[in-house]
Amino acid sequence: MHLITLAFALIIPLYLFLTQRYSKRLKIPPGSMGLPIVGHTPSLLKAMRSNKDEEWLRERIRKYGPISRMSLFGTPTVFLNGLAANRFMYTRDSTTVGSHQPASIKRICGEQNIFELTGEDHKRVRAALVSFLKPDELKKYIGKVDKEITAHIKNHWHEKQEITVMPLMKILTFNVVCTLIFGIEPGIRREELVKLFEKAMEGMLSLPIDLPFTRFHRSLKASSRVKAILHQLIREKREALNKHNISSNHDLISCLISIRNDKNVPDVSDEEIVDNAFTIMIGAHDTTSILLTFLIRLLAKDPSTFSHVLREQEEIAKSKASEELLTWEDLAKMKYTWKVATETLRMHPPMTYSFRKALKDIEYEGYLIPKGWQVVWNASMTHMDKKIFPDPNKFNPLRFEQLKAPPPYSFVAFGGGARRCPGKELARIETLVMIHYLMKSGFKWKLKVCGEGHDFFYRDPMPVFNQGVDPMDEVQKGARLKKGMLTAEFCQADSRLGEEISKMSKELPTSLEALAQEQSDIIQLKED
Ligand code: HEM
Numbered sequence: 001m002h003l004i005t006l007a008f009a010l011i012i013p014l015y016l017f018l019t020q021r022y023s024k025r026l027k028i029p030p031g032s033m034g035l036p037i038v039g040h041t042p043s044l045l046k047a048m049r050s051n052k053d054e055e056w057l058r059e060r061i062r063k064y065g066p067i068s069r070m071s072l073f074g075t076p077t078v079f080l081n082g083l084a085a086n087r088f089m090y091t092r093d094s095t096t097v098g099s100h101q102p103a104s105i106k107r108i109c110g111e112q113n114i115f116e117l118t119g120e121d122h123k124r125v126r127a128a129l130v131s132f133l134k135p136d137e138l139k140k141y142i143g144k145v146d147k148e149i150t151a152h153i154k155n156h157w158h159e160k161q162e163i164t165v166m167p168l169m170k171i172l173t174f175n176v177v178c179t180l181i182f183g184i185e186p187g188i189r190r191e192e193l194v195k196l197f198e199k200a201m202e203g204m205l206s207l208p209i210d211l212p213f214t215r216f217h218r219s220l221k222a223s224s225r226v227k228a229i230l231h232q233l234i235r236e237k238r239e240a241l242n243k244h245n246i247s248s249n250h251d252l253i254s255c256l257i258s259i260r261n262d263k264n265v266p267d268v269s270d271e272e273i274v275d276n277a278f279t280i281m282i283g284a285h286d287t288t289s290i291l292l293t294f295l296i297r298l299l300a301k302d303p304s305t306f307s308h309v310l311r312e313q314e315e316i317a318k319s320k321a322s323e324e325l326l327t328w329e330d331l332a333k334m335k336y337t338w339k340v341a342t343e344t345l346r347m348h349p350p351m352t353y354s355f356r357k358a359l360k361d362i363e364y365e366g367y368l369i370p371k372g373w374q375v376v377w378n379a380s381m382t383h384m385d386k387k388i389f390p391d392p393n394k395f396n397p398l399r400f401e402q403l404k405a406p407p408p409y410s411f412v413a414f415g416g417g418a419r420r421c422p423g424k425e426l427a428r429i430e431t432l433v434m435i436h437y438l439m440k441s442g443f444k445w446k447l448k449v450c451g452e453g454h455d456f457f458y459r460d461p462m463p464v465f466n467q468g469v470d471p472m473d474e475v476q477k478g479a480r481l482k483k484g485m486l487t488a489e490f491c492q493a494d495s496r497l498g499e500e501i502s503k504m505s506k507e508l509p510t511s512l513e514a515l516a517q518e519q520s521d522i523i524q525l526k527e528d
Pocket residue numbers: 099114115126129133280283284285287288291349350351353354355412413414415416418419420421422423424426427
């Protein structure tokens with residue numbers, strides 16, 4: 001009898017709790033859907049293009065709280081913010097949230113790109129990419145990266161008084177990725193690809209309206225040309241592999257072609273290879289070039305950090321013969337330099353927005369995220385949360401030296417969870433090798449004034465540098481540069497610059513080297 005009473009005493013409250021919980025009608029988050037069709041897209045893109053998107057989002061948070069609804073890129077969207085939101089989104093399983101990109105990205109990168117794949121397909125393609133990008137495998141390629149970087153410095157930095165950093169970093173990371181991912185040697189094909197990729201990038205975050213005058217249309221055209229080249233490349237590599245002219249670890253594409261499942265059939269289809277090689281090229285070269293540009297800029301502004309990095313790199317250089325290539329063990333010694341890079345990523349993460357799609361109704365913080373809606377969050381807003389990173393506007397690499405690591409999902413420059421960046425190791429290798437050779441070559445650099453305004457970059461969707469930042473007094477006063485000292489200019493390698501090049505010369509430069517040279521010449525000429 002006592003047992004029956006006890007059972008009722010437990011079961012009835014549990015029943016009431018559950019029925020109340022699920023009969024409670026969850027509310028859709030507060031907010032609005034903005035203008036018909038375009039929703040909030042133009043307003044957010046405008047804010048990004050004037051580097052005010054965080055302000056724009058904070059205004060929403062002030063108005064509606066950390067969860068609100070809006071309409072972005074033609075899709076009903078829930079915007080989430082904060083550490084709890086990062087944790088929530090990165091730890092959802094693949095049956096609750098699917099990866100999802102704005103329609104423009106999906107169309108330009110292709111339906112089979114890893115960001116679009118879910119469940120088993122995502123696991124399979126990710127595993128194939130990781131088999132090439134994992135540290136144990138990448139160790140073998142440090143020599144290749146080393147050679148690309150020393151050649152780059154020799155061609156673009158030595159004996160120059162001024163350089164434009166961003167376009168050069170793009171050329172550098174493009175070349176590294178061309179070697180490692182595509183296995184394409186320098187030449188006409190690389191040159192065609194670099195231009196096509198830049199064009200494809202321009203329409204990544206745009207309204208997907210495919211009309212001849214839209215950015216989206218131009219990007220789509222560029223991406224289909226790239227994909228045709230990639231299909232041709234696959235045919236050539238397959239033949240070379242069959243004839244044993246190259247091995248399966250020659251580059252990422254050869255590796256993907258060679259992976260077979262337990263039924264001995266190719267594990268990754270040609271479409272998947274093309275879409276993912278394309279996506280990786282965009283993800284890999286833009287992100288790392290942006291990290292390097294901000295890093296060079298921050299080093300120019302902080303002599304004490306500069307000399308600390310210099311000491312670390314000199315120690316490593318001393319232990320090596322003059323032409324000896326860097327090794328995995330050398331990179332492991334560059335601990336301080338990587339902390340400086342990590343702090344750079346905290347302050348200026350190249351990728352800030354993540355997109356997912358609710359695959360079922362989701363309850364979050366008492367609100368309903370309806371099935372089919374897009375979820376967007378600016379994960380790296382936590383990088384500037386003073387409760388997590390005290391004095392967040394201060395560039396302080398030592399914060400990553402302290403024993404207390406930031407809480408999980410607060411430092412998210414490389415994302416988190418099942419979709420965290422598999423290219424982090426390659427980005428680390430490129431960054432450390434580049435900084436090593438800049439220091440070893442004895443360069444020092446100052447920022448050069450070449451424009452007005454406080455905002456030195458904006459997002460489109462990746463950071464683009466405005467011309468002219470942080471004037472250095474000595475340069476402004478016209479002090480002479482010491483011999484051998486480089487002035488790092490941060491100028492935009494965008495279409496405006498392209499237009500100027502076209503105006504000055506009917507014939508565009510044909511080689512990448514010439515392109516870089518032209519860009520700095522133009523800046524030189526403007527100053528004259
Ligand atoms: C500084 C350099 C880099 C940064 C800051 C960066 C950042 C990120 C972030 C934030 C994500 C997650 C996006 C999300 O959750 O929505 C991501 C994913 C990804 N990244 Fe990177 N990345 C970098 C370099 C690279 C490189 C060098 C490669 C390839 C060689 C690469 C390949 C990828 C791929 C394939 C994904 C998708 C992973 C998946 O969905 O499973 N990234 N990256």
